[in-house]
Amino acid sequence: MEGKRNRCGENLSQKQETEIKLFGKWSFKGIEIEDPGLKRYVSLKPVVVPHSMGRHEHKRFRKAKVNIVERLLNNLMRPGKNAGKKAKVINILKHTLEIIYLRTGRNPIEVLTKAVENSAQCEDTTRLSYGGIVYHLSVDISPQRRVDLALRLLSEGARKASMQNPRPLAECLAEELILAARHDMKSYAVAKRHEKERIAKSSR
Secondary structure, rough: OHHHHHHHOOOOOHHHHOOOOOOOOEEOOOOOOOOOOOOOOOOOOOOOOOOOOOOOOOOOOOHHHOOOOHHHHHHHHHHHHOOOOOOHHHHHHHHHHHHHHHOOOHHHHHHHHHHHHHHHOOEEEEEEEEEEEEEEEEEEEEEEHHHHHHHHHHHHHHHHHHHHOOOHHHHHHHHHHHHOOOOOOOOHHHHOOOOHHHHHHHHH
């Protein structure tokens, strides 16, 4: 028995089975966040093109609902030189995902989420002043800020690695994400996380 058909004669059962993949290639299925604190703040909602046109800006904390891939893109556009060049950054990301897959054989979205988890620091320090004397005190970081800092450090590490370097930004970003996903101290983001947590631990 054939399935139901719509006005155009297409089989609805087949149409519903079509999976939404990033750039029509990378699947979001089966990817989970292991850190319980970050589950609500790392969005893995399937998208084809990571471009929501800034709709999240109209409400507070709405950026938690923006796909994690798009949030990484937005961080790569942060310096004044590349501000607003989203089409250029999307092409860089496409190349980055291909490089990650060729080097690791894993789903690049899974590598990205693992890199964010390993780069998200849990503690930081704040300044308190008593009678003209400044003290540094260790404080916990909210989950939303942990994700923000992780994405910022990953994009910053990739940009710094590509400066005065013949390698393109896509290769540097792929290497940074792969190292961070392995929790390798050669990663700029992971090294910065451990440095900040070490300072916070000494300020308890």
